Amino acid sequence: xxxxxxxxxxxxxxxxxxxxxxxxxxxxxxxxxxxxxxxxxxxxxxxxxxxxxxxxxxxxxxxxxxxxxxxxxxxxxxxxxxxxxxxxxxxxxxxxxxxxxxxxxxxxxxxxxxxxxxxxxxxxxxxxxxxxxxxxxxxxxxxxxxxxxxxxxxxxxxxxxxxxxxxxxxxxxxxxxxxxxxxxxxxxxxxxxxxxxxxxxxxxxxxxxxxxxxxxxxxxxxxxxxxxxxxxxxxxxxxxxxxxxxxxxxxxxxxxxxxxxxxxxxxxxxxxxxxxxxxxxxxxxxxxxxxxxxxxxxxxxxxxxxxxx
Amino acid sequence: xxxxxxxxxxxxxxxxxxxxxxxxxxxxxxxxxxxxxxxxxxxxxxxxxxxxxxxxxxxxxxxxxxxxxxxxxxxxxxxxxxxxxxxxxxxxxxxxxxxxxxxxxxxxxxxxxxxxxxxxxxxxxxxxxxxxxxxxxxxxxxxxxxxxxxxxxxxxxxxxxxxxxxxxxxxxxxxxxxxxxxxxxxxxxxxxxxxxxxxxxxxxxxxxxxxxxxxxxxxxxxxxxxxxxxxxxxxxxxxxxxxxxxxxxxxxxxxxxxxxxxxxxx
Numbered sequence: 220x221x222x223x224x225x226x227x228x229x230x231x232x233x234x235x236x237x238x239x240x241x242x243x244x245x246x247x248x249x250x251x252x253x254x255x256x257x258x259x260x261x262x263x264x265x266x267x268x269x270x271x272x273x274x275x276x277x278x279x280x281x282x283x284x285x286x287x288x289x290x291x292x293x294x295x296x297x298x299x300x301x302x303x304x305x306x307x308x309x310x311x312x313x314x315x316x317x318x319x320x321x322x323x324x325x326x327x328x329x330x331x332x333x334x335x336x337x338x339x340x341x342x343x344x345x346x347x348x349x350x351x352x353x354x355x356x357x358x359x360x361x362x363x364x365x366x367x368x369x370x371x372x373x374x375x376x377x378x379x380x381x382x383x384x385x386x387x388x389x390x391x392x393x394x395x396x397x398x399x400x401x402x403x404x405x406x407x408x409x410x411x412x413x414x415x416x417x418x419x420x421x422x423x424x425x426x427x428x429x430x431x432x433x434x435x436x437x438x439x440x441x442x443x444x445x446x447x448x449x450x451x452x453x454x455x456x457x458x459x460x461x462x463x464x465x466x467x468x469x470x471x472x473x474x475x476x477x478x479x480x481x482x483x484x485x486x487x488x489x490x491x492x493x494x495x496x497x498x499x500x501x502x503x504x505x506x507x508x509x510x511x512x513x514x515x516x517x518x519x520x521x522x523x524x525x526x527x528x
Numbered sequence: 529x530x531x532x533x534x535x536x537x538x539x540x541x542x543x544x545x546x547x548x549x550x551x552x553x554x555x556x557x558x559x560x561x562x563x564x565x566x567x568x569x570x571x572x573x574x575x576x577x578x579x580x581x582x583x584x585x586x587x588x589x590x591x592x593x594x595x596x597x598x599x600x601x602x603x604x605x606x607x608x609x610x611x612x613x614x615x616x617x618x619x620x621x622x623x624x625x626x627x628x629x630x631x632x633x634x635x636x637x638x639x640x641x642x643x644x645x646x647x648x649x650x651x652x653x654x655x656x657x658x659x660x661x662x663x664x665x666x667x668x669x670x671x672x673x674x675x676x677x678x679x680x681x682x683x684x685x686x687x688x689x690x691x692x693x694x695x696x697x698x699x700x701x702x703x704x705x706x707x708x709x710x711x712x713x714x715x716x717x718x719x720x721x722x723x724x725x726x727x728x729x730x731x732x733x734x735x736x737x738x739x740x741x742x743x744x745x746x747x748x749x750x751x752x753x754x755x756x757x758x759x760x761x762x763x764x765x766x767x768x769x770x771x772x773x774x775x776x777x778x779x780x781x782x783x784x785x786x787x788x789x790x791x792x793x794x
Contacts, residue, residue, distance in 0.1 A: 270634055272789075297636040308627030312559045317552075324548040325637040364631070 221284040223248045223372055223403040224269060229278035231264055238264040240427040242278075246420075248371075251394065251404040253414040253435070256424035257516055262407035263305070265424075266374050269405065270302060283371065298327055301370030303362050305377050311350035315341055315360055318349065319367055326368035338396070339363040340389055355386030362393060366402075373397060375406040379413060391416055411509045421508075423515045430515040441506040448475045448483065448503050453496035462490045472500070545641050546648070553649035563615040568657040571607035575599055575661055578726070579669045587728055595728075600665035601751035602725050607657035608684055609720075609744065611650050612691030613698070614712045620699040621708035630790040651688045658684060675756035676763035683750040686769045690743065690776025697779035700786035719744045743775040 224246040231239040239261040246252040254262040267273040268280060271287030283299055285292040309318055316332060323329035330338075336345050339359040341352075349357065358379070365373055375394065379387040394417055398404055408414050414421050415435055422432040431438055452458070452471040463483060465473040477483050480503060491498050557563050582595035623629045632642055658680070665671035674680045698715065702708045720726075722735060723744035729736040739745040746768035753765040 272630070272634060294636050294638060297634060300634075302631065302634045304627050304630060306627035306630075308631045310556060310628065312556070317555070321548075321552045322635065324545065325635045327636075368635070 220248065221281065222246060223250070223283060224252075224405060225279070225281040226265070226269070227279040229265065229268065229280060230276045231261075231268060231273065232276055237427050239268070239275075242422075242424070242427070242429055244422050244429065244432060246403060246405055248403050249398065249401050250420065251398050251406065251418045253418035253421045254405070254407040254424055255409065255411070255414050255421050255512060256407075257409060260424040260516070261427040262424055263376055266376055266405065266407060270300065270374055271296060298368065299371050301365040301368055301373045303365040303373070303375045303378055305380065307357055307361055309349050309357065309360060309364065312348060314346050314348050315352070315363075316345040318360070319363060322364050323367045328369050329367055330369045332367070335363045335367050338366070339393060355382050355389070358382055358386065358390065359393070362390065366397065370402065372403045372405065375404060377407055377409070379408075379410065387413070411507070411512055415508050423512060425516040431511065435508065438508060438511055441508070441511055443478075444506060445476050445478045446480045446503055446505050448477065448480065448487070448501070449473070450498040450501040453491075453494075453498070456494075456496060462486050542638065542641060545637065546645050549637065549641060549645035550648050550652075553645050554652065557615075557649060557653060563611075563619065563653070566615050567607050567610040567653055568660060570610065571603045571657055572660060572664065574606065575603045575664060576668070579665075594671075596665070596669045597671050597755070598728060598752070600661060600669070600671045601755050602748050604658050604661050604680075604684075605687065605744070605748040605751045606720065606725060607661065608654045608687040609691045609716070609747065611653045611657070612688050613695040614716050615653075616646070616650060616692050616695035617699040617702065617712045618708045620696060621702045622705055624699070624788060625705045625791050627790070633789045647689065647692055650692055651685070654684055654688050672755070674754045674763075676754050679763040679765075680751065680754035683747065683754055683765070683769060686750070686772055686776075687747045690772045690779070691747075693776040693779035693783060694743075696787065697782040700783060700788065703792070723748060740771075743772045746771040 222245045224244075226245070227243050229239050229242040230237070242261070242265060244252070254265060256262050264273065268275045269282055269287060271282075271293050274288055280287060282296060285296055287293065287296055313321075315336065319332045319335055323332055323335075333345075336342060339362055341356060341359060341363065344352065344356065349360065352360065358381075362375075362378065365375070378394070379390050382390065391413070394404060394406070404417075406414075406417065418435045420433065421435045421438060423430045423438070436442055449468065449472060452473055458465060458467065458473065463475060463486060465475050468474050475483060475487075484503070487498070578599050579596045582599065585595045586592050587595050587598065620629070623632075633639075662673065666673060695712075698712060699708075702711050719742060723729075723739045723742065724735070725744075725748065729739065729745075736745075746765075750765040750768040750772070753761065753768070754763045756763050
């Protein structure tokens with residue numbers, strides 16, 4: 220079976236600005252794949268090329284086995300995809316049911332409107348005007364418009380930007396539910412927690428390039444790499460008294476970076492128990508997605524020139 | 529994945545899609561009310577006010593007809609232009625800037641179905657206000673019915689298609705939602721004033737010559753002729769409609785080059 224999405228060496232420029240540069244990734248059917256990156260990293264441009272909204276300069280793109288850049292496929296393709304845009308694109312003066320029924324009419328096999336209303340948690344809001352809904356409810360209606368055509372691929376461009384924490388959770392639950400029902404999801408986000416909570420795999424984009432790509436849990440080997448052990452030096456004990464060399468961080472806080480955490484912790488804690496001293500604030504941390512992300516997009520934020528590959 | 533990707537769709541199913549979209553375009557127009565006030569509302573208010581102030585006044589430069597007889601076809605032209613030009617331009621800018629156009633573009637709704645539906649919906653609005661103005665003219669001011677209904681209908685059709693094309697063209701030049709109303713209204717009212725909608729232009733005046741190059745006066749003349757004033761001439765104003773149509777074609781060419789489905793990137 221062909222992958223849901225397949226992107227090879229994709230390139231797109233706006234005049235002198237390179238928006239997408241040699242981007243390559245695949246998304247399997249039923250998978251949630253995230254494009255993570257700061258604003259202007261090329262997430263939306265990539266998504267818009269896959270939707271057939273923008274043309275590309277170079278590279279190959281296949282969506283459900285067809286090229287979205289070829290006009291004869293577009294109508295078929297747009298019947299198979301659902302789109303949730305960054306902007307809230309709904310007429311304020313229509314009711315929830317009116318907009319859903321209108322858009323359902325565009326598709327050959329739409330999802331029943333009542334089912335959509337139910338799915339996005341707007342039960343009893345069907346006859347309410349869009350402008351009377353809260354921000355979170357409007358966003359859920361927006362997602363409802365994305366799934367009313369019963370799509371096999373859903374494009375979610377920053378789905379929870381501007382939502383309160385409760386509304387974000389409901390949106391996440393909805394995306395998980397759709398994924399469990401077999402919908403492929405390509406999402407973009409600049410929220411680390413969102414990507415960690417939802418995506419099976421992630422590509423970190425920085426200045427139009429993929430800086431890292433892989434399963435969310437093990438991106439860049441962060442599940443097996445170094446850990447950081449930190450604690451506060453006990454009173455009257457100097458760095459030289461410890462059984463293991465440490466690096467001072469600030470005041471009495473010290474840290475050890477190691478990939479042999481089992482042995483190091485054993486030696487450290489045995490020593491502390493023998494000496495009957497406490498290791499205040501002892502923590503062991505593994506590199507978070509955020510650390511990875513910040514390291515990978517450092518150039519981007521510093522505004523430095525891009526290093527050659 | 530080869531043969532079934534281009535699903536054959538029968539044309540009558542697409543016509544049903546046109547009917548579906550026209551229904552929601554109509555709902556949007558009448559629920560939203562702004563457009564309805566601008567087109568039907570304004571033309572009725574103008575006609576009633578000017579009709580009252582003109583009374584039985586006659587105008588020599590118009591061939592000694594009652595002024596109000598000039599205003600009925602004039603405001604029919606106004607309503608057609610307001611529906612096609614101002615209202616449509618504002619609607620398109622708002623839809624583009626809020627992402628509605630992009631969403632429509634990304635749905636399976638074919639572009640021709642969308643455009644046809646918008647034209648048909650605009651035409652329905654225009655016909656509704658034409659009917660209202662003719663009835664007010666006939667029963668409040670004793671202005672006779674048009675002498676040629678087909679000529680009036682053709683003038684309305686040409687007017688709607690051409691001025692809709694001009695509305696779409698000017699929407700491409702409007703940068704954002706905030707300026708959509710002011711820009712289109714200012715352009716529109718200047719054009720109307722130059723064409724002598726409120727104050728009939730003396731024939732042969734500089735302004736009358738200048739307005740010959742613009743479409744507004746020609747559409748007013750075409751409407752006027754279908755009411756057959758002055759007497760004895762044909763109700764068909766083909767030369768005037770040709771000028772209106774040429775403006776429509778020009779506007780279509782601009783729209784084809786400049787139309788945008790989404791806001792300009794900042």
